Amino acid sequence: MGYQFITADSVPHALELLERYGRDARVICGGTDLMVRLHLKRLPECVFINIRNLEELRYIREEDGMVCIGAGTTLSTLENSLLLLGKAPALFQAAQVFADPNVRHSATVGGNIGNASPSADSAPPLLAFDGQVVVARKDGRRLLPIREFFTGVGRTALEPGELVTEVRFKPNPDSAFVKVGLRNAMAISVVNIAASVDLAQDGTMKDVRIAVGAVAPTPVRAVCAENCLRGRRPEEAVIRQAMDAIQTDIKPITDVRASERYRRIVAENMMRRVVLKACRICENEGGAGR
Amino acid sequence: MIKKGTGMACMFYPNGSTGKANPAGAFIKINHDGTAVLNIGATDIGQGSNTCMAQIAAQEMGLKLSQVRVVTGDTELTPYDAGTGACRVTYIAGNAVQKTARKAKRLLLDAAARKMGLIHSGQLVIEEGEIFLRYWPAKRMTIAEAATYSERILGQPIIAVDSYSPATMPLEEESGQGMPFEVSIYATQIAEVEVDTDTGEVKVTKLVAVHDCGKMLNPMLVEGQIEGGVVTGIGYGLYEQIIEDPVEGGIRNPSLATYQIPTSLDVPEDMVIDCVEIPEEKGPYGAKGVSEPTCNPTAPAIINAIYNATGVRIRDLPATREKVLFALRELERKEEG
């Protein structure tokens, strides 16, 4: 059969192609993940459905309090978006440290979450904002909470014939993102973590959402850590408690990049750093991490 | 928390192979139009030897750099050279080129002397592309005139060949004593680091590198070699490691995604590079090689800086973030215990 490459000239056209080719179809836009798997001979023959030309999928806009980002929007667009810088710093900061500038000119949000790598840098911020994925089909579309979108390593809840067209979330200026790789560019995250905090007047955290990547088959919400922090002030003792709690939220593995023990220590230390960053507290006031 | 520290390392390294012959040869042909072809066995693998060798030949023959064309990389047409390695090209091939250029100049001046009717060429000098009598500068001719006269009239092609082989003694089998090298070079590097105790990341914030290469023939090329070596040293000290399966064998990280060399964001913005210019009289125009060992002091300087910052001494390279973090934890446990 060999590979095929079909360029969609509209979203409906893309959906029709996805419908027709079902399991053989594979959406491609930037190509920064798929082309590498292709070179490594880890991508069986398929029909590429190219959505790179679909301008209607490239936008960042605010609609009734929600930030909506087209699936075809590149990471460099996110990195240069004043809207994100102001209203959703967690996603803005993630875009800044995503791979490298030249990859960011090609890689898209839809591609990054569609590839569903456990260490995808765009996932923790979207999860921390409790965002949603707009999934289109030939006969309609559905809204899928991002926390239900990732189902395993490289696997999502998408059915054959479905296309991610947008991610949307309620932004929060009190949010932050931290990434730890093995070097400072072109680094796959050993741990990445985002925090979104609703601060009350008296400084207590009315609500807090923390999402961690590269520590489980999918990005996960650190629910136990959140419970330790919710309703309390981000003081050292409280954070120390949450740092213990996060260990139950994560199930890191040992691989060629790092060991489980390293990921656990870094996860708790980065949780402390990202929460303080989200609450705009200067880190070294609060003393040393563990 | 960020802890800062400073560390130092010294090194010395030879020019040339250890106690065995590693000669370099050169041909030079001066064309009738006053340009020259320099033909050497040593190859330029990016360190700049084609430029450096052409500089030596041009300076010696009184030509402009643009008038010397370098030919290398052909085992049939170039003379033998032991190869670009052992920090030997500037010193050994450089000496060969200088000796050959002197011979070519002698042939040129002899032809000029005959054309002028002089009995020998001792009083002739070459400056700014012209040959003239030292004490009667009005009597002059261009290099092209002399070359044309020699090649096209006298039928004497101006072709010179020479080589250089360091005088060394092999090491004795039992004691390892001997005189294995003709010249050595020295260097000291100082590294400043910031260690993030939450992740074990070591950031090299400043790197002072002072090297010795005799007289610098081309300061820009020398700096480039030191800056490149330093970054190789940073990779060796902090980032790079081949991981092999301990049971089955085979490399588990054979890609640039899992075997990570430093990117531009992993090297110090503040690189202070300098050379102490103590001329080496056995070297071409006082020069010695510099490139090969520029990475040697970097890793130990960083490891010593980590110790200075945190009290943790990493004795098994590389000092990955994981290794530094675990060592920090170990130190804390010992201090608490």
Added chain:
Amino acid sequence: MSEYQVLGVRTPRTDALLEASGQVVYGADIVYPDMLYAAARYSDYAHARILSVDVSEAERSPGVRGVITAKDVPVNRFGYKFQDQPVLADYKVYCKQDAIAVVAADTEAQAQLAAEKIRVEYEPLTPVLDPVEAMKDEVLVQEGSSNVVAHIKLRKGDVGAGFAAADKIVEEELSTQKVEHVPLEPHVALSELRPDGQLVITTSTSRAFAYITQLLKILRMDMTRLRVLTPAVGGAFGGKNDVSLEPWVALLTLKTGRPVKMVFSRKEEFFTTLRHPYRMKYKTGLKRDGAILARKIEIISDSGPYVCLGKDTLTKASVHAAGPYNIPNISVDSYLVYTNSALGGAMRGFGVPQVAFAHEVHTDTIAHELGMDPVEFRRKNLFYDRGEAATGQLLDSRAMRATFERALELEKKSNEGREEPRA
């Protein structure tokens, strides 16, 4: 300044403009008419006997013009003093990087597809991957040879007496890892049989003459019939010092009569030589005032399955292992050990980065154990103008202290913000 003052000038590389506009020709950029592309089949085991190699299916694969195995190699062993390295694995594979067969086809994809169809029957043997383990010679990597293939000795003065007279002894173990040169240009080689019968090999190498010396033996040719050309080299750092794919393309050209080109993938680049990992033991005897009386050093170098440049590297390391310090009594024992792990070769620094790491970290350890500032300890012990090396050779080491003091000066000055104009 006159154009004739050529030295001491910040002259750009003569090919700088060509490099910036991408007009420099590297091996991979060269294309001959009706050229074939080669792909290799590598070993599946770190240590195994080869029972059979079946290339029949590969030969029938689409676009394939020729396949070579060890049978096609006139002389299938090469090396420098030790002729222990096979061009293609014959009766045994010694590491997972060994090539067993190479295919030439019309396109690279066809060659790679065919290479995967080569069936090899093995009799797996237990691999010995750790050098210390290998030194026990329970499993021999190269038949008829102990795994300790070289023991380099260096003796200056009497370390025993030195330790006896010492107020303090400091012992330390240090080790370094395997690293790859990572030239941005992977290995590449092309071969072409010219009408006059001369076989011309174009390869990215730092030592064309060392290559042709090896290739003449392997191919049983003389200098009239074989010629090695070196195009622009995209970085080497010592990684392009040793023959690897050159004989393969040469033999495929001789077999098919057509030009052959092979470009290593980045993954294959990791299969070429690596820097030797060293395990080092340092023992230093000192006076209370910091004077060094004696230093005993032991180094174990994992060479992988062949000597290659392992012994030469270890020799240069041993000579420099004690560091640029005035030490009357030095003894060095260095062991080059065969294992079934990845092959060691030359890399920038040639063994001395390993010992430089060791002696400079050891120097800091000693200073701290004596309660001295590491700078002062160095100032006390570094070579003066006439340093005596561990080989007994007197060096012109004026520059050692010159670089030392200058570095300290620059460090202090740059901290005060008054940075030197030169940098």
Added chain:
Amino acid sequence: MSEKVAVSLKINGKEVTLLAAPEQNLLRLLRENGYVEVKCGCEEGDCGTCTVLLDGLSVKSCVTPACACEGREVWTAAGVSRQERIGRLLRDNFAKYGASQCGFCTPGMMVTGVNYLMNNGVPDRQAIRAAISGNLCRCTGYKKIIDAIYHTAQELRRETAGEGML
């Protein structure tokens, strides 16, 4: 390789139609058609030697599908270094400041540098350092590459300021 299709695109200002397999990357398409200034260091998106401008943005051509470039515009290092002002000035400064040694990463660095300068490239060393963080170099230690881009940004800024543009 699957059956090839025609791809029409503009390369270095010239309209061309080339044959590409559906799974082929842009790097191979370019090199197989003579644009060998686009180098292949890894073909896995990890080194940057294959960087080209695609519709005015620097991208890694080894992870860019060839067929996705239908109707688009590609500039390689050879193209940009002939381009008036930015490309030509950067090429001269790469030579002047010693920004290349073996030259294999240089074409990719040039394209990334031109991209930085075209998109309001301010003379700021840290911004330049980040801009080239996707291009590996093993010879230079990056310092002189940053020098070359930095001085080009300064010269361009002086020129535009000189013309009262700012």
